[in-house]
Amino acid sequence: MARINRTRTEEGASSVLTRARAMSTLGPLLALILSSIFFSSRTDRFLTSDNLSLIVQQVAVVGIIAIGQTMVILTAGIDLSCGAVMAFGTIIMTRLAVTHGLNPFAAIALGLTVCTAFGVLNGLLVTGLRLPPFIVTLGTLNIAFALTHIVSNEETIANLPASLTFFGNTFQVSATSVTYGSVLALSLALVTWFVLTKTIGGRHIYATGNNPVAARLAGVRTRRVLISVYTSAGLLYGIAALVLIGRTGVGDPQAGQSDNLDSITAVVVGGTSLFGGRGGVVGTVIGTLIVGVFRNGLQLMGVAAIYQFLITGVLVIIAVAVDQLSRRRRE
Amino acid sequence: MSAVEAGVAVLEARGLVKRYGNVTALDGADFDLRPREILALIGDNGAGKSTLIKALSGAIAPDGGQILLNGTQMHFRAPLDARRHGIETVYQDLALAPALDIAENVFLGRELRRRGILGIVLRMADRPRMLREAGTHIANLKIRIGSLTQAVETLSGGQRQGVAVARAAAFASRVVIMDEPTAALGVKESGQVLDLIREVREHGVPVVLISHNMPQVFEIADRIHIMRLGRRVATITPQSHTMSDAVALMTGATSFKSDN
Numbered sequence: 001m002a003r004i005n006r007t008r009t010e011e012g013a014s015s016v017l018t019r020a021r022a023m024s025t026l027g028p029l030l031a032l033i034l035s036s037i038f039f040s041s042r043t044d045r046f047l048t049s050d051n052l053s054l055i056v057q058q059v060a061v062v063g064i065i066a067i068g069q070t071m072v073i074l075t076a077g078i079d080l081s082c083g084a085v086m087a088f089g090t091i092i093m094t095r096l097a098v099t100h101g102l103n104p105f106a107a108i109a110l111g112l113t114v115c116t117a118f119g120v121l122n123g124l125l126v127t128g129l130r131l132p133p134f135i136v137t138l139g140t141l142n143i144a145f146a147l148t149h150i151v152s153n154e155e156t157i158a159n160l161p162a163s164l165t166f167f168g169n170t171f172q173v174s175a176t177s178v179t180y181g182s183v184l185a186l187s188l189a190l191v192t193w194f195v196l197t198k199t200i201g202g203r204h205i206y207a208t209g210n211n212p213v214a215a216r217l218a219g220v221r222t223r224r225v226l227i228s229v230y231t232s233a234g235l236l237y238g239i240a241a242l243v244l245i246g247r248t249g250v251g252d253p254q255a256g257q258s259d260n261l262d263s264i265t266a267v268v269v270g271g272t273s274l275f276g277g278r279g280g281v282v283g284t285v286i287g288t289l290i291v292g293v294f295r296n297g298l299q300l301m302g303v304a305a306i307y308q309f310l311i312t313g314v315l316v317i318i319a320v321a322v323d324q325l326s327r328r329r330r331e
Numbered sequence: 332m333s334a335v336e337a338g339v340a341v342l343e344a345r346g347l348v349k350r351y352g353n354v355t356a357l358d359g360a361d362f363d364l365r366p367r368e369i370l371a372l373i374g375d376n377g378a379g380k381s382t383l384i385k386a387l388s389g390a391i392a393p394d395g396g397q398i399l400l401n402g403t404q405m406h407f408r409a410p411l412d413a414r415r416h417g418i419e420t421v422y423q424d425l426a427l428a429p430a431l432d433i434a435e436n437v438f439l440g441r442e443l444r445r446r447g448i449l450g451i452v453l454r455m456a457d458r459p460r461m462l463r464e465a466g467t468h469i470a471n472l473k474i475r476i477g478s479l480t481q482a483v484e485t486l487s488g489g490q491r492q493g494v495a496v497a498r499a500a501a502f503a504s505r506v507v508i509m510d511e512p513t514a515a516l517g518v519k520e521s522g523q524v525l526d527l528i529r530e531v532r533e534h535g536v537p538v539v540l541i542s543h544n545m546p547q548v549f550e551i552a553d554r555i556h557i558m559r560l561g562r563r564v565a566t567i568t569p570q571s572h573t574m575s576d577a578v579a580l581m582t583g584a585t586s587f588k589s590d591n
Contacts, residue, residue, distance in 0.1 A: 199454045200442040203431070207439055210428040217426060219411055219440030277430045330429070330484050 024271035024279060027322065028286040031269075031315075035290060039297030046300055049176040056178075059266075059292035060185040061086075061247060063285070064240040066263040066270075067192050068233030070284045073267050074196070075209040075229050076276025077133035081122060082237050083259030084144035087252075089115040089241030091148050094157040094251025097164055104163040112238035118144060119234020123227035141260065148253050157251035168246030181243040186285075188236065193281045205229060210277025265312060266291055269319045275327060290315065339402060341366055341537055342387060342418070342506050347396035349382050356382040357393065358561030364506060364537050369528060371548040372541045374558030375581050380541050381510070383558065387539070388420040388508055389413030400505065417504030423511050426495045429484035433476060434458075434465040436483050437498045468501040469493075472530045489520030496527045500536065507531055508539045513547065525551050545574045557581055 040047040065082045072079040093111035096102040102110075118140055125136040167184055170177035196202035207215040208225045216222045244255060270287025272279025294315070295308045344362035348355070357379050364370050374380045385391040387398065389407030398405045400416055407413045410420065427436050443457040443464070444450030450457065462479050469476060474493040476486065483491055492512055499507045509528065513521035521544075528538050528551060542548050548555060549569045557565045557580045565580050579585040 198456065200444065200456050201454055203435060203439075203442060203456060207428045207431060207435075210430040214426050214428050215439065217410065217422060219414070277428065 024273075024326075025283045025286065028269060028271050028283055028290060028319075032286050032290050032293065035293050035297065039293065039300070042297070043300045046297055049174075051296065051300075053176050053178050053182070055289070055292045055296045056182040056185070057247070058296065059288050060179070060181045061240050061244045062259055062262045062266060062291075063185045063288040064188055064236055064243060065259050066266040066284050066288050067188055067281055068236035069260075069263040070267050070270075070272055070279070070281050071192070071196070071205060071229045072133070072233050073209075073264070073272055073274060074205050074276060074279060075226055076212075076274075077126065077209075077226070077229075078137065078264065078274070079122065079230070079233055080134065080137040080260045081118060081140040081144055082137075082233070082263055083256030084141045084148065085115050085118045085234060086237040086241045086244065086259065087254075087256040088118075088144045088148045088151075089238045090245050090251045090255055091152045091157070091253055093164060093241060093245060094160055095151060097161055098157050098159060098251075104161045108164070108242060111241060112235060115238030115241060116231060116234045119231040119237070120227070122234070123230030126230065127223040127226050152251065152253040154253060156253065158249070160245065160249060160251070164242075165246045165249055167243045168249065179246070181246050184239070184243060188239065189281055189285050196280055201225070201228070206277050208276075262291070265316050268323070269315050271319070271323075273323045273327065274320065275323070287319075339366075340364060340399070341401060342539075343399040343402075344383070344387065345397045345399070347383065347386055347393045347398070349379075349386065349391065349393050355561055357386070357396075359396070360558070360561060361563050362387070362556065363566075364539055365554075367532060367535060367537055368553040369532055369538045369540060369551055371552035371555045372539060372558065373543075373545075373548055373555060373577065373581060378558040378581070379561040380558055382561075384420070384508055384510060384539070384541060387413070387506075388418060390420075414502065417502075418506045418508065419499035419503035420508040421492075421495045421499045421510065421512055423514060426498075427483050427491060430482055432480045432482050433469070433486075433494055434462045434479045436494055437461070437465040437468060437501060439498075441502065464501075465497075468497045471534065472497050472500060472527055474527065487520065488516050489523050492516065492520075492524050493527060496524070496531065500531045500534065503531075503536050505536070506539065507536055508541075510541050511543065512540070513542070513544065521547065545577065548577075549574055559583055 045051055065086060069079055069082060089111045092114050093107045096110060097104045097107035122136055122140055125131055126133050167181035168179060170179050196205060204215065204220045204225050207220055208222045212222050245251060266288040267284050268274065268287070269290050270279065270283030270285070272283050291312060294311050298308050298311065340363040342362070342364040344360060347357045347360040349357040360379060360383055362383060372380050372384070382391065386393045389410045389412045392408060398407065405416065428439060431439065438461045443460050445455040445457045449455040465479050469479070472493070474490070474497060476490055476493070483494060486494070496512070513524050516524060525547065528540060531538055540552065552569060555567050555569065555577060556563055557567065557577060559581060564586065567577065
């Protein structure tokens with residue numbers, strides 16, 4: 001009779017680990033609650049429904065990018081091209097619609113296609129040439145950045161048709177204005193959560209990031225998983241472009257330059273491991289909100305903007321340190 | 332002929348050849364695995380054990396020779412081909428995703444879908460059914476593990492190997508191949524894995540066991556296939572030969588044609 005017993009020490013270690021895993025979203029959630037309490041005690045303007053709606057509105061664009069970034073990081077990859085791809089998307093959409101007078105919906109469709117194509121390119125380079133994602137997306141970052149400035153002629157594109165800026169519009173929820181962009185961002189998070197946790201494809205993303213060799217031996221088509229992850233991420237950057245156009249009302253070639261690092265910050269602060277296979281989109285929503293709450297709260301308190309960067313930096317280091325320590329304990 | 336020898340081979344290889352450049356890894360290797368037996372595969376480093384196993388499990392295609400499953404010739408081009416024919420392999424240490432839980436690991440790459448629209452269109456996994464069936468497979472092998480929703484990384488080495496064996500046994504209708512399943516384990520845990528291997532045999536599936544551990548081989552094997560320089564030099568039984576005989580055959584100190 002095969003009896004594989006656990007010793008007492010193993011049992012102890014495993015309960016610590018189980019707790020650590022639960023912590024990966026509990027920790028960030030606690031941080032979000034504590035920071036919200038802190039800011040509400042400092043300024044009356046923080047905890048109002050208008051301000052909370054504003055925070056969501058402020059983080060919607062980086063939040064959508066961070067959803068794509070989450071999927072990429074879950075495969076133990078990284079996507080530096082996201083902000084530049086999004087900026088290129090905004091220029092394609094606005095320039096086609098305004099300068100070339102294309103039907104706005106066709107312009108949107110083409111913009112989404114171009115962003116998705118960048119995702120496909122990233123995926124093919126990562127799987128086909130087996131280049132590190134960091135280098136691949138650094139390359140496509142520069143390509144998208146250059147194309148943005150070439151196509152836009154360095155000009156901001158204004159006077160957009162109303163259908164391009166739809167996601168900046170608001171509707172009322174008992175006297176609070178909520179933008180359609182915020183609703184879209186939360187819906188995308190919900191859809192991605194479903195895909196990652198409930199579908200077979202989602203489990204394959206985790207397995208590929210956690211142990212690619214084991215996943216492949218078990219019959220997971222890991223290359224196909226990676227290509228579809230980068231492709232979906234590209235599509236999400238395209239959607240982020242549309243939301244950004246709605247929020248700013250223009251096509252701005254300077255947009256999105258810090259969004260790659262901001263999205264990685266949101267993902268990491270939300271407890272997703274840079275080593276792949278651990279974390280998820282719930283954490284990313286929380287991480288995005290934490291960054292948003294800090295920026296908004298410090299602003300309301302009248303703290304100089306530069307301190308927001310300081311705090312964000314500290315948050316990132318804490319989050320990565322927690323990830324690294326829990327990883328070391330596992331090994 | 333004894334009763335064990337009477338049966339037709341479940342898995343058989345005839346004259347397998349595999350070359351890597353100038354190196355001949357398999358030089359006309361024969362192999363046969365009989366129903367309900369544990370066949371140990373031993374040989375010195377470079378004798379061709381791994382290459383033979385890779386050919387049998389579909390990881391490489393041999394340059395020459397035949398592989399027969401229940402008497403039918405097979406042409407495996409990928410591990411998935413062999414798996415579709417009921418041949419499962421337990422790899423030394425690469426086979427599990429530590430962050431995923433036990434049920435997810437058992438069904439990795441073969442997840443069950445929900446019935447109806449949710450499964451077909453959304454590819455939704457049928458988690459309750461996977462938990463239930465994984466539980467059955469684990470219980471069949473009498474493996475004791477706290478909870479199926481536990482991540483594999485929280486398990487001991489022996490328990491992890493148990494999960495890997497349970498996965499193989501769950502899907503192997505014909506053959507389970509194990510590559511050094513006890514290499515990374517302590518004495519007590521090794522014993523537990525040996526019990527698991529016997530349990531798989533009790534369920535009617537023959538096992539090919541690659542091992543360097545002679546006492547283990549002699550403890551558990553029904554027959555012992557000895558390889559040297561890319562060929563089978565003998566097939567012995569723990570009853571017919573001693574450990575030093577086996578080592579002598581492995582190293583070429585003695586040579587004789589097996590009468591088995």
